[in-house]
Amino acid sequence: MIQRLTLVAQFILVFLFILFEEIIWEGLAEPIYQKIQSLQILQKLQLLINKSNRYIVLSIFISLLLSVEGAGLIAGLFFVQGKIILGGLLYMVKIPIAGFTFWLFSVSKAKLLSFDWFAWAYDKLMSVIDLLKSTDIYKSSISIMINLKDKIKSIKQKYFSKESSFIVEFKSFYKYIKNFKNRKNS
Known part of the structure; x- marks a missing residue:
């Protein structure tokens, strides 16, 4: 019984991960992320981020991450309630913000990982992803x-x-x- 539940949980996690990675990331978010990365204004912003205090960078990153994840949860609730258009619109609006958040993480990764708890959480997340992929x-x-x-x-x-x-x-x-x-x- 436990083995079946584990298999079902693995299947659900793998399905959601593949759905995110293959469809949402490669199809929508990655092109937006690449466009964001190519913007000239972000080069100036990157210099500002590099000069900023790590606590400020952490605060901005966590605020953006929580807003993106919150928007995703609310969009999911709209989908469940049958408000497909509203859920879809909210999800589409969150994708550019998620792309910017991913860019922020990539340019400030060293500062963010300088927090022991953040590095620990990041390592655990990467371990779970590696476990799913295996x-x-x-x-x-x-x-x-x-x-x-x-x-x-x-x-x-x-x-x-x-x-x-x-x-x-x-x-x-x-x-x-x-x-x-x-x-x-x-």
């Missing part, structure tokens, strides 16, 4: 996800690339209909 459920799920991505990519290339026969025929049909309509109106 499970058979995670490895098989990632394998399935990679195969699925490859199949989707091949379908997109076959049917939706600019040179594909499907697109060429579709454009030709569109031109035919457009010309037919124009001839009929003349």
Whole structure:
């Protein structure tokens, strides 16, 4: 019984982790994070952060992190209540803030990890992530996800690339209909 509960808990954690990592992070948050990272104004902000007291940096980081996580929880509550649009909007609004928070962590990591309790919590979090990634459920799920991505990519290339026969025929049909309509109106 305990083994089944452990397996179910592992599956749920792995599913949520993969959902976050593969879909939300790679699809939405990472491009936003990269855009944030490329902004000129953030280079000046990074210099200011490097000069700032570690307690100030910690306060700003924790405030942003709590607001992002709180927004995620509230969005989840909206989803559960059936308020899908409101939950989706709140979740979409939180993504740029999460990207900025991730950027802040990356540029101030040394200052944040100078707090023993923060370093301990960070190490524990990384250990849990490593533990999840070492499970058979995670490895098989990632394998399935990679195969699925490859199949989707091949379908997109076959049917939706600019040179594909499907697109060429579709454009030709569109031109035919457009010309037919124009001839009929003349």
